[in-house]
Amino acid sequence: MSAVSYVLETLDRARQIEARAPGPTRRELQRTYLKLQAKYKLRRVLPAGSLRGEFICGFHLESPEYGTLAFLFEEIFLRRDYEFTAATDRPLILDCGSNIGMSLAYFKRLYPQSRVVGFEACKESFEVLSRNVAANRMDGVKLHNVALHGAEGPVEFFVSPMHPTSLTNSSSAGQVAGTARIVQGMPLSKFITGPVDFLKMDIEGAEAVVLAELAASGRMRSIREMVVEYHHHADRSEDRLSWTLRLLEDNGFGYQIRSIPWQAFTRETFQDLLIRAYQK
Numbered sequence: 272m273s274a275v276s277y278v279l280e281t282l283d284r285a286r287q288i289e290a291r292a293p294g295p296t297r298r299e300l301q302r303t304y305l306k307l308q309a310k311y312k313l314r315r316v317l318p319a320g321s322l323r324g325e326f327i328c329g330f331h332l333e334s335p336e337y338g339t340l341a342f343l344f345e346e347i348f349l350r351r352d353y354e355f356t357a358a359t360d361r362p363l364i365l366d367c368g369s370n371i372g373m374s375l376a377y378f379k380r381l382y383p384q385s386r387v388v389g390f391e392a393c394k395e396s397f398e399v400l401s402r403n404v405a406a407n408r409m410d411g412v413k414l415h416n417v418a419l420h421g422a423e424g425p426v427e428f429f430v431s432p433m434h435p436t437s438l439t440n441s442s443s444a445g446q447v448a449g450t451a452r453i454v455q456g457m458p459l460s461k462f463i464t465g466p467v468d469f470l471k472m473d474i475e476g477a478e479a480v481v482l483a484e485l486a487a488s489g490r491m492r493s494i495r496e497m498v499v500e501y502h503h504h505a506d507r508s509e510d511r512l513s514w515t516l517r518l519l520e521d522n523g524f525g526y527q528i529r530s531i532p533w534q535a536f537t538r539e540t541f542q543d544l545l546i547r548a549y550q551k
Contacts, residue, residue, distance in 0.1 A: 330376040343373035362468035372403040392418035395435035426456030443476030460488035470497035476505040524548040
């Protein structure tokens with residue numbers, strides 16, 4: 272993309288924020304978006320130290336990859352994929368796949384008194400996540416360096432050697448080109464002892480096995496609402512979407528599904544699907 276095209280596209284996105292973002296935060300989100308995009312485009316000429324972190328909506332978030340900050344800000348703060356309405360000002364939120372903590376910052380901004388349990392399997396990402404939680408004094412946050420899976424025990428986890436905090440690190444071999452390391456696997460049900468207001472799940476291909484264990488344990492019915500990023504055709508030979516939706520239906524959930532609208536229909540093509548499920 273040329274510099275002119277990049278600027279025009281960025282300005283157009285800024286105008287969309289002006290039109291669609293919530294009124295009280297519109298200007299702040301617009302300024303933050305423009306700052307992130309400008310720095311990302313100029314990253315090759317800016318001093319390296321200026322790209323190790325960024326102030327985002329009241330939080331200073333560190334990241335080894337500045338592009339991760341720009342991408343997650345747009346996904347989480349602008350698209351508001353994880354926005355929900357809680358029945359209390361102290362909701363319990365399970366954040367499965369916390370990465371560097373952008374989602375935690377969003378939840379604490381949405382509900383400052385929320386109780387958040389974050390899960391991150393990658394050691395490098397977990398270290399950055401822990402620093403971000405501590406630096407921003409996020410009270411009520413508990414973190415676990417485990418890979419959520421179907422049972423307790425060792426799990427193969429694949430990490431990008433070039434970008435150890437990559438958003439695509441996964442326990443699914445086809446998600447990222449990297450050498451497997453052994454990490455601690457845990458079932459999500461072990462962390463659920465009562466009602467959960469909101470569950471966010473972005474665990475790069477392990478969602479089906481985690482949801483299956485959650486349903487088998489009987490703990491899925493404790494969750495009031497969830498957003499699951501479903502990796503359709505992470506394994507090109509598998510078509511299990513209907514199985515996952517049936518699992519939700521059998522546990523009392525209704526749901527909405529969103530995909531990338533402009534993606535062409537091609538056989539066995541990977542798709543990111545966002546499933547928002549809610550107890551009826």
